[in-house]
Amino acid sequence: MNPLFSLPRLLFNAGLLALSGSVMAQPPASRSVSVPLTDLSAFQKTSANWRIVGDASASLTQANTLSTQPGTGVLANVPPAKFENGQPYNIQTVQEFGDIDLELDYMMAKGSNSGVYLQGRYEVQLLDSWGVRMPKAGDNGSIYERWDESRPEGSKGYEGHPARQNASRAPGLWQHLKISFQAPRFDASGKKTENAKIVRLELNGVLIHENVNLSGPTRGPIANNEKPTGPLFIQGDHGPVAFRNIQITTYGRPRPELTNLNYEVYKGKFEQEPAYGKLPPEAKGPTSDLSPFVTTLNNEFLVRYTGTLKVQEAGEYRFNLGVPGGGGVLRINNKPVIAKADWRGNGRVELPAGEMPFELIYSKFVDWAKPNIGLAVSGPGIREYSLTSPIADEESTDPIIVEAPTNTLLRSFMDLPGVPATGLMGQNNRGAYRVTHAVSVGSPEQVHYTYDLDNGSVVQVWRGTFLDTTPMWNDRGDGSSRPTGMVQRFGRPALMLAPLATDQVAWPTDTTGSRFRPKGYMLDDQDRPTFRYTSFGATVQDQLRVLDNSHGLRRELTVQNAATPLYARLVTGTAIRPLENGLYMVDGQVYVRIDNAEGAVPVVRSSNGKQELIVPVKSKLTYSILF
Template sequence: MLRSKLFESRWFLRLKLVALASFVGYGAQAQSEVVPLDRLDFFKSPGKSWAIVGNVHADLEEAGILTASKGSGVLANIPTKRQKGEDLFTNETFGDLDLEVEYLMAKGSNSGIYLQGMYEVQLLDSWGRAVARSGDNGGIYERWDDSKPDGLKGYQGYAPRQNASKAPGLWQHLKISFQAPRFDGEGNKVANARMLRVELNGVLIHENVELLGPTRGAMFAEEVAKGPLRIQGDHGAVAFRNLKITTFDNPVPTLFDLSYELYEGTFREPADLSSLQPTISGIAAVLTGNVRSKSKQFLLRYTGKVRITTPGTYQVGLQTPGGGGLLKINGDEVVGLVQNGGRGQVELPAGEHALELIYAKFQDWVEPGLGLTLSGPGLREVQYSQSATAARGGADPIPVDPRERPVLRSFMDIPGRVRVTHAVSVGSEEAVHYTYDMAHGNLVQVWRGNFLDATPMWNSRGDGSSRPTGALVHLGSPSFSVARLASESAEWVSDSTGTGFKPKGYRVLGKPNHLAFQYHVHGAQVEDEVEILSNGQGVSRRISVKNGSPDLFIRVASGDSIQERREGLFIVDDKVYYVKVASGKTQLRTISGKSELLIPATDEVSYSILF
């Protein structure tokens, strides 16, 4: 028994060391290209509505308005009545790729990104819409058949899982992992294209969606192995920046000459297999952990070769549930002796390389399985085994439905490794939500989409925290909304010392998610009313102060930069969110390199946060 425990400790020690090293170095080294947006020559015959500019601004009130300033770094499409917009095509054609880009929509605008010129991810001003459809922002546009009856011509569109869209004039972030259709040597399609993963503003909106054919408006009649990236330009004003394309076009390495040997019994440490007789052995068509064995504990050894076409650094993943694993290439350990598997990397020239894989299963209550993955230059991760098991991801999520529980008190972690210990999160059917910090009397974040994941709080013993599950906008580190400033250059305070701050809870105003938070600070009585806008465009805030003093101020926003777009309308940081002031005399100031928007704490101040 002591011997077994010692070996188990050694397994776990090596697991931690190898997993740590592998995590630090893991990732496919694909062919990445950041598209230079200081010129238009990446694109084929761009129309006159397209230009390289330095910055853009949209009008939040008037549809179709996008203004640009001189410079570079931004690709803008600004059609006019005289100059109609045209679609934009890349010179280069692509197959499998990852695409990452930021885009900004004019109010009411419509665009789209066509992978291979065939499969459209819709870009649309879908601001404020609670439930998204396939034609909304981030949707995979529907296919089209003119021969079908009216109302049925469009079909097989895919709506995003949630509407994570931002307001027009704000930068949005899109990430797409696309797998092109597959064709045999005679040009026949043998596998459909797939959207492996699509994220909008940090939210997963599609995963492993099979595209049975081209979406409406495809540029070819028949699907192709490679096609250009196409950006729709004939439906409205839109701008792009930080465009990055990662291609995965290199041939997949092949495993061949596979054979196996199975040894029944318990193997908790490396063994000299040359002195043992295998229970069964033979030629293997594929890698699998499901073998014919009377014993639930065994050691399975595969030998064979891997053929590499493209030289470079390759990342290897090994999964060995219920036991340990070891992988060697050309006699060198790539994944060391670890329990349940691990990761490693190896430099491989083009050619054939000897492979040895060992799977020692010694936990008889675990179902056998074997996973082997490979990724490398221009190669998305490939699974080589038939019996790979899904990675353990912990407990199933516990979502919070705002219709059933519109208010939840919990811990809330925000960037900067700060835990808000007196957080009140408030949700709505309009799919707009916020978190209020009762220890500072302030809003700390707002988000759009789904409400909360309470798994960290409610699963098992829990840690008391919940997590937002939509497109999140942070409003700064915890600090007070109301503070006393001794001078115009005084720093805003975040420490309660000397403030007399005392929270007084909150009251519900009509709707269950319309709350008024109350507290005392600097001898004043403050009521902070937060209401989710019925149009789903953000939240409004009304702060009433009684017994205040002339040196008492309300900080409406803070950030690296704050610009006033028109009277009472401000845009914060690099077009992250808007502040629309309804009452109160605003003051902009810069302190320690940061911008702050202040309003004197008179009887009442009201404004909205639009995002």
Template sequence: MNKLKRMLFNVPVLFCICCPVVVNAQSNSQQNKLPLTDLSAFKPTKSWQIAGDVFMDPEKTGAIRTVKGTGVLANISEDKNKGEDLIAQMQHGDMDLEMDYMMARGSNSGIYLQGLYEVQLADSWGLTDVKAGDNGGIYERWDDTRPEGQQGFDGHAPRQNVTRAPGVWQHIKIAFQAPKFDGSGKKIENARILLVELNGIKIQENVELSGPTRGALSQQEAANGPLRLQGDHGSVAFRNISYTLYNKPRPELLNLAYAVYKGKFDGEPDYKTATPEAKGTSVLLSSNVNTLQNDFLIHYTGDIKVAEPGEYSFNLGVPGGSGVMRVAGNPVVTVKENSGVGKVTLKAGTTPFDLYYSKVVDWARPALGLVVAGPGVREYLISDGNVPSLDMVDPILINVTGKNSLLRCFIDLRNGKRVTHAINVGSSAQVHYTYDADNGMLVQLWRGGFLDATPMWHERGDGSSRATGYALQFGSAKPAINKLSDVNAAWSSDTSGTGFKPIGYKLDEDKKPTFSYSIYSVTVTDATTVLDGGQGIQRTIELQQPAEKLYYRVVAADKIDEMGKGWYMIDDKGYYLHLGDDSGKPVIRNSGAQKELIVPISKKLTYSILF
């Protein structure tokens, strides 16, 4: 990454696939914040402190500088002063956990759920082949009695590497299900990591944990245990730690009875007079009580039992048909096509319910899935677990072939705007970007997988694709170059009056494109290169004829902090931006609710983004 020196330390203050359903980590339970005004939420330790902010040098291993204040939990672990693990006073069983964290260069940390099961945190920036010990991995178990080279086992690498640079904030969400025990204390169900989402991307899902991972506080599993943050393998910081506990008994369905009616039903039959094809009782809500594959209606009656009064939400899935769920005779969920959701307030105890499932679509496989969530109860499948995924289509994923790959399509941005002439460029370093040929602008930049083309190529499609990693997006599409009378003049929102004309692009031997366009009677070339180690990109913009009063809009963001020597931190330590020595005098200015960094350009401009 060349020359990002120690200025950080001098800054002034396809169709349904039959599989067990993994539901989302949602509930009607309260989210709690772990207070970071002092260390009273944790057991005493020496290397951890409360700070107002932190700075980490991306070039110097383990380096960290803190600023006085509150809100950030910082661990200082260096060669001479090795850090310690931090154990929370709070005990947990089933839990959703969410936080921001920042890694120092070369650091290694981890989140130990119940003190036993580690989700790895590590400086895995730029790696293309990640393992269980890399960022977002579920660390392996360890057994010294196993043969040499096989002591480590049952680790789970992240699906893709979406790790960001040292010294920038990353965000992680974890949904954890604790092991279950019977009345005698015997374990009857292993712990599970239901979900790990890193920087907005799902990287782990429904991973069963056969036992504690290496480095656990104990090999003795339990229903509850402490949250533990690893601190002995390098400096690390955390903020915005929130959690939701799920410690209430799950609702139960009791006294289930069913009746199956043959026919293509538009609505319900008169259950008092209609003759069922089959009927009986069941211990499980399921479509498997029926031998018919199509043109049938199943009607269930029974009771729902809850231990905790409050609002409960239901998600009813009935592929290939319609259905209704009623509680105490009142409709809660009405399904017109495949699935529907609804909420109801329940008292503690039992309440009668009934539901029906009418199937009329030939190609859909029969299935009946009911998901419930409530106070102290994470969303879970209360019906038969062997049901199809509600995602009716296998994703159509595009991988990079060779060193670079290109795909032209529509791209929809998070602000709701559609880029209609987008050119997506993927690299084997797993750093990718989208170029807007209508404006000569870099639209987004991401790492990890390349593109999900399902919206474009499934059935008739809508022509769009989406990044499969979390993308940095650089504001609404506007011309990259503008002619300004002075540095305070408004930036044009489109290319009207600029004479803008796309020329196209040329590919080098590695299929890396250099784009060209004409604007204000000047020909512009625009080339983007992935930095060594996949740490980011370098952009080179050249004017083929000298020009005056032209400015280049480098970035628009909510926050732009100047660090010195051409370096900037963008969006609350979201990523780094470095202007090359060939740039004119940069200007940071207001643009509505955002900031803009603009630079005069007369011949050439280079800048880098590290993320």
């Protein structure tokens, strides 16, 4: 028998999987539009500091310098040495926008300052905030202050919103900004009925703002009034900055509506959908909401909701369904949209404009899960929203966050998203690579790293908050923890050191034949570890320390009694670019600087479609990871 509903095989934590009334796991169905960067036609006339180029680069050490290469695809601001009054050094789009999702890459020069103004009125600050520990409203990713000259000195700026944590990269590295913005609302007379809002803002993959109300324009807008629409405005009179991959998704189209809702409750454990005509319901009647509390039963029941879905605009719609503790089915216009949801599911469907039959089935049969329903929809010009109401008394799991006010070590599994694995060992339930002997090391400077004891390698580095250990310690935890700041990962772990006959021999893919043996670690008087291991007959001490100003990590490898000459593989990437003074840029995301190689010559080489930075090791090698 192939049951309609079945319990998923890999469910270990009810608290983590319990859903509220909203299911927001999938991206919106609306189509994004790229702002063309082949010329400046998408923007209003501006001064010559703004130009279209093929690439941009900025120095890590020299302030306010941005170099460009000919071509297209990058919008660069190279300000003049002296600003003249009356010149339009800022830039704004021709098109105006209301509700949008904005996604873009940007690069700050050292010491530079800029900002993105949504609707030309609400500024998200762009700044070289490298190494800042406690962001303020003027730091990178923060929402800038409002300003009132009539207020007393020292309080003219108000209602600024600092980023939750500093998720910035170093100057000269590409950063990624993702904003969901809701425009202010107005009634028919033009009176504002709802403030503008930053629904969500991520910087370099880290959530730093959520549901922030904006009572009015921040300092330096194009106008101090508020409107339903406005242009995208970028500040150009403070310092050099470059942009690429500007994507805008617009919203504001009319939402589908559920009407004429009714429910029927059937008592029993239904792993297959019953024949409703042959089975009398325990209860039935009209309802105003898709709520599991139309019944007092906590387990072994099925609720069938029927009604009408009113769609005002034809197009493709995407539905996300959460049905904790059981399974579900969604049908619209008498056709299955989600044919089988085990705890959760999603589906997409082309819908015509008009009214059509709606049917939702929720079968609850797992006794330790709390009943709940979440149904969300997105569509053409419609940001995903919930068709169900949040449950006021929903039991949620508070995250178990480990901070690092002092140097802190924690052993756990560490999963690497996007890194595939094969076999049962070294993978998690989703097939991603799992580091099974990981030590994460946190510092009060808010620069942290994870070390793999099986390979003597650095798995990842990050800046910000230390670890989320909720999946490790909540309920029947799975033993893993997660970094909670801006993370730079280094791919699947491999041996740090290996003997190579020449600098073109392929790097070993595992530890077979290496005689690799971890020997633990020693703590200094500040509880900072130095890792020890033997490999290929050599004894190795591996020490990582936070750099001044929280700019990254310095790593020192000390090698003794090596039977054969060894190489160290410092980093792999798609593109490794040599810069000045032993500095290398890796994929525009991180710098590696060789501080002392005892005269050995580094090599950037190609291998298996990637590039690798390797260097011969004599007795000591020191290099820095700057990010």
